[in-house]
Amino acid sequence: MVSVRGVRRSFGTGAATVHALQDVTFDVAAGTMVALVGRSGSGKTTLLNVVGGLDKPDAGSVVVDGTEVTTLDEDGLSRLRRESVSYVFQTFGLIPVLSAAENIGVPLRMARTPVAERERRVALLLDLVGLSEHAEQRPGELSGGQQQRVAVARALAASPRLLVADEPTGQLDPETGLEIMALLRGVVESEGVTALVATHDPVMMALADRVVRISDGRTTG
Template sequence: MADTGASRSSNSADGDALIELRGVERTYGSGHTAVRALRGVDLELKPARLTVIRGRSGSGKSTLLGIAGGLDLPTGGRIRVGGRDVSAMTARERLLLRRTEVGFVFQSFGLVPFLSAAENVGVPLRIAGIPPQQREERVARVLEEVGIASHARHRPAELSGGQQQRVAIARALAQRPRVLIADEPTGHLDAETGLLIMRLLRRIVDSGTVTVLVATHDARMAELADDVFDLRDGHLRPASI
């Protein structure tokens, strides 16, 4: 994790929370078909912590992560990222926010099938306008970090699920986010491979530059976390582990 963060601007205005949710509500639809997925959620993500959100299927984990990362807006309450009010931002500002502050990892990896591991990691950097040499160096470094440097030229179909997830994590880290948001990152992996991915996330946090927020069904993930919350009936509560 050599120089991750070197180019970040410091724009955290209030306290040291990277992401702050206050009374966040999210209702899908309206009338009697409305689904109240989140019913007043408070959450503060501090630097260099691994936070796990547990909850059964349909409990609102993905909804919460999407809002925390600026993919979606709450229907009530407030969300601040780096001290800035996300609901007051334009769609373009939120897009920039996602590019600069937040990296996403999903259970289905989301890699481009006809690109190599290195190319998958490099594409967002190219979109962000990083010059070629700097890009190559950064790609090599993050692939090394996630332990997949020897497979840089492999395409996703030539990689195992765990290796594909490492590439997806590398792709997210390459943009040097302050917060890495992972929605069921081990959901498509066997138990042993899932554990290795969790340990990788733990190591990334321990390197001191990134905060990680994970949603999971997996009880073992909680053992590696600094903070564990349970999401139930649209409410988030600290877990009694």
């Protein structure tokens, strides 16, 4: 599903240059969950951004679901993010004025999915993340864990092939974080999605099919 070869990414110039990624090479098999593990500043977020098409590397190649991401123009990248790749961040990123159901349905509205199909998909996802009874509540009326569940459901709305999650439990207490990690493990199996998850949580590492460690911009595992 994901093939990264010889990826490099630096920021700044001269003595101030930061080598965020250095000759990174690894693969993610379809239908698996891979935990990307490393301390703060190790390059995790940069690597996720490059894989998901939010940033371009200085060198190397990234292939996602058969598409060479690093050669896409803006239209191609938009299509990739709309059809193949979805994101979950630790800040939730929900729209405050919309209900849980409406937030989940946003990607489907953008894709102009017919109303009946959109409503069916939203209902299915609300049930999947255990929030059917909270469909009409807005983010401010939900707990942090519930908001992250909505964010996961929204990321799955358009049936992506790859789910990229950057520290999805970073703002949650340990018990709630465990629930979200178990949910992500479950959606990999029930939705057939592939997941690349940046984390430092040992429980997430245990739930993953594989652990890739990153340190000073270099990966192992």
